[in-house]
Amino acid sequence: MDKKPLVEFENIYKIYKMGDSEVRALDGVSFSVFEGEFVVIIGQSGSGKSTCMNIIGCLDVPTEGTYLLKGTDVSKLTDDEQAEIRNKTLGFIFQQYNLLPKLNILDNVKLPLMYKGLKESEQNERAMEALERVGIADKYHHKPSQLSGGQQQRASIARALAGSPSVILADEPTGALDSKTSAEVIEFLITLNSQGNTIILITHDNSIAARAKRVIRIYDGKITYDGPPSNDAIIRSTVLTQKEATV
Amino acid sequence: MKFTKTVKLAFESIMSNKLRSFLTMLGIIIGVGAVIILVSIMDGVTGQVTDAFENFGMNNITVSITSRGSTRYVEPEDMYKIIDENPELFTYCTPNITLNATVKSNISSENERSTVTGIDETYDKINQLTTEQGRFLQFIDVDKMLKVCVIGTYYEQTFFERGKALGETIKINGEPFTIVGVLEEKADSSENSSDQCIYIPYTIASKMSWNSSIGSYTVTMADANNLETAKSVLQKELTEILGSSDFYKIIATQEILDELNSIIGTMKAALVCIAGISLLVGGIGIMNIMLVTVTERTREIGIRKSLGAKKKNILTQFVVEAATVSGVGGILGIVFGAVVSIIAGKLLDITIIPSFFAVALAFSVSVAIGIIFGYLPAKNAANLNPIDALRFE
Numbered sequence: 001m002d003k004k005p006l007v008e009f010e011n012i013y014k015i016y017k018m019g020d021s022e023v024r025a026l027d028g029v030s031f032s033v034f035e036g037e038f039v040v041i042i043g044q045s046g047s048g049k050s051t052c053m054n055i056i057g058c059l060d061v062p063t064e065g066t067y068l069l070k071g072t073d074v075s076k077l078t079d080d081e082q083a084e085i086r087n088k089t090l091g092f093i094f095q096q097y098n099l100l101p102k103l104n105i106l107d108n109v110k111l112p113l114m115y116k117g118l119k120e121s122e123q124n125e126r127a128m129e130a131l132e133r134v135g136i137a138d139k140y141h142h143k144p145s146q147l148s149g150g151q152q153q154r155a156s157i158a159r160a161l162a163g164s165p166s167v168i169l170a171d172e173p174t175g176a177l178d179s180k181t182s183a184e185v186i187e188f189l190i191t192l193n194s195q196g197n198t199i200i201l202i203t204h205d206n207s208i209a210a211r212a213k214r215v216i217r218i219y220d221g222k223i224t225y226d227g228p229p230s231n232d233a234i235i236r237s238t239v240l241t242q243k244e245a246t247v
Numbered sequence: 248m249k250f251t252k253t254v255k256l257a258f259e260s261i262m263s264n265k266l267r268s269f270l271t272m273l274g275i276i277i278g279v280g281a282v283i284i285l286v287s288i289m290d291g292v293t294g295q296v297t298d299a300f301e302n303f304g305m306n307n308i309t310v311s312i313t314s315r316g317s318t319r320y321v322e323p324e325d326m327y328k329i330i331d332e333n334p335e336l337f338t339y340c341t342p343n344i345t346l347n348a349t350v351k352s353n354i355s356s357e358n359e360r361s362t363v364t365g366i367d368e369t370y371d372k373i374n375q376l377t378t379e380q381g382r383f384l385q386f387i388d389v390d391k392m393l394k395v396c397v398i399g400t401y402y403e404q405t406f407f408e409r410g411k412a413l414g415e416t417i418k419i420n421g422e423p424f425t426i427v428g429v430l431e432e433k434a435d436s437s438e439n440s441s442d443q444c445i446y447i448p449y450t451i452a453s454k455m456s457w458n459s460s461i462g463s464y465t466v467t468m469a470d471a472n473n474l475e476t477a478k479s480v481l482q483k484e485l486t487e488i489l490g491s492s493d494f495y496k497i498i499a500t501q502e503i504l505d506e507l508n509s510i511i512g513t514m515k516a517a518l519v520c521i522a523g524i525s526l527l528v529g530g531i532g533i534m535n536i537m538l539v540t541v542t543e544r545t546r547e548i549g550i551r552k553s554l555g556a557k558k559k560n561i562l563t564q565f566v567v568e569a570a571t572v573s574g575v576g577g578i579l580g581i582v583f584g585a586v587v588s589i590i591a592g593k594l595l596d597i598t599i600i601p602s603f604f605a606v607a608l609a610f611s612v613s614v615a616i617g618i619i620f621g622y623l624p625a626k627n628a629a630n631l632n633p634i635d636a637l638r639f640e
Contacts, residue, residue, distance in 0.1 A: 054634050057553070059633045059637065060634045079557075079558060080558055083555050083557045084555065086552075087555020088555070092553050092554070098550045098637070100547055100551075102259065102263060111551065111554045112554040115551075115554060115555040120252075
């Protein structure tokens with residue numbers, strides 16, 4: 001592939017110092033994500049997948065290594081430049097939706113557009129468009145607490161979509177949903193991907209991994225598998241965890 | 248993010264927690280209210296004092312002859328001579344004799360203890376008195392020691408009926424005096440107002456007071472700007488007559504007013520400073536609550552940052568919120584202060600108009616306090632690390 005990767009991790013380390021001991025949340029991780037991919041990063045809690053996500057999302061910086069987002073070295077940017085990159089390049093979907101409870105759905109979806117500095121009329125237009133795409137346009141004036149979990153997650157997807165980001169980052173998007181709603185959300189993300197959106201999804205759920213085009217398994221801060229979601233990958237990782245458990 | 252939108256957001260935030268917002272504002276409300284009340288009342292008092300002095304005549308100089316231990320006196324003729332010799336400095340001069348007398352009308356049996364003033368025929372010009380009925384005292388009354396008097400409307404209404412006093416007789420310390428004039432009402436004809444007055448020729452007053460010398464003169468200046476020259480001329484002449492500058496005092500109405508105004512000004516400044524302290528305390532209250540708010544809303548800040556809010560966006564949001572709280576507090580304080588000062592004005596019977604300057608100043612100070620005391624908490628919020636803020640529970 002000739003194309004430049006959207007996300008490029010080169011030997012990324014994230015080390016937390018806890019007294020004398022140090023915890024290697026990421027221990028030399030390298031991978032690239034290209035435009036149009038649907039990548040699932042899978043791992044158990046404590047595996048380092050969330051740290052990985054935070055670094056991709058420019059919410060955190062690596063201790064060592066280079067992270068290029070659309071060819072830009074993010075670790076060299078100031079806080080405000082990182083904020084701008086988050087605003088223009090990334091769309092977040094969180095496990096807890098993270099909608100602001102005091103704002104209505106429309107105002108929530110407008111937030112990233114507001115920080116982009118768009119005109120009020122354009123903000124409204126684009127936010128409504130995004131709400132239509134996720135199918136809850138009729139609920140635009142509701143407060144988040146008046147919506148079901150699935151609807152709130154759709155609202156947060158609309159918020160992620162509204163700014164037309166290059167990469168959509170989903171952190172356990174189904175973690176707080178029942179299995180039926182989870183399936184709907186995953187289905188929707190797959191549709192988005194087929195429409196050309198690049199999606200990076202973080203989960204601990206193997207069944208979700210099975211739906212992805214590409215799976216990256218992280219264990220103890222290291223990548224243990226990177227490839228298509230074959231049974232092999234899932235079995236192997238299961239074996240690995242079991243082995244780990246017996247040691 | 249647009250400014251109006253930020254203000255709207257701030258209002259929503261205030262309304263979502265009314266009790267807390269009100270308690271936060273209370274310090275500002277009390278502080279601003281206190282400033283407005285104090286400034287208004289002090290302005291009212293100053294106005295009243297100035298008015299009172301303008302009644303006396305701002306161009307007047309009072310000469311008091313103490314001459315205790317001296318055998319020399321200042322006769323009216325001496326004073327008239329000084330005035331006549333300096334027409335460019337002085338216009339009028341009158342002796343001033345105050346008698347505490349029992350006053351009684353010929354038709355009622357009521358006795359009144361009262362102050363009767365002995366003066367000459369120029370007194371009405373010196374003190375800007377207008378005769379409403381009849382005439383003022385004339386040279387002939389003074390020269391011939393006639394028992395005539397001019398009274399204020401208080402006595403007209405107490406002893407007689409309105410309009411029926413002219414030609415009647417009142418008894419002052421038992422001596423009958425014919426009423427030749429009634430003065431125009433100056434205040435509201437009530438007791439102790441400037442309408443409670445009786446004027447008789449000084450020549451009679453001097454005789455009735457058992458005092459051979461006259462203790463006080465009122466002199467009018469031709470031009471108030473020549474106060475210093477006028478005083479020095481009077482000093483020179485009086486020192487010559489009395490032999491020493493210890494035997495008299497010269498006091499200009501203007502000087503007393505200046506002195507009073509300066510005392511009132513100092514009091515006002517001191518009171519406003521005290522009120523200012525409560526504004527400061529109010530500001531600290533705002534800072535305290537904003538610090539709590541920032542902690543409570545850490546997650547919101549994290550979400551906003553993850554969506555691309557820059558430091559200045561967060562900073563503006565919280566500073567505007569603090570300024571809105573204190574600004575709203577300021578407005579409530581202004582209303583509170585204005586209402587209280589108007590009520591106080593009614594109770595104290597002085598004209599109180601809340602000054603526009605005090606209102607504008609109080610409002611800007613309260614907004615400024617919001618900005619100053621909101622800045623530190625807002626800075627804390629803006630500097631939060633997005634990942635820590637997002638994880639905050």
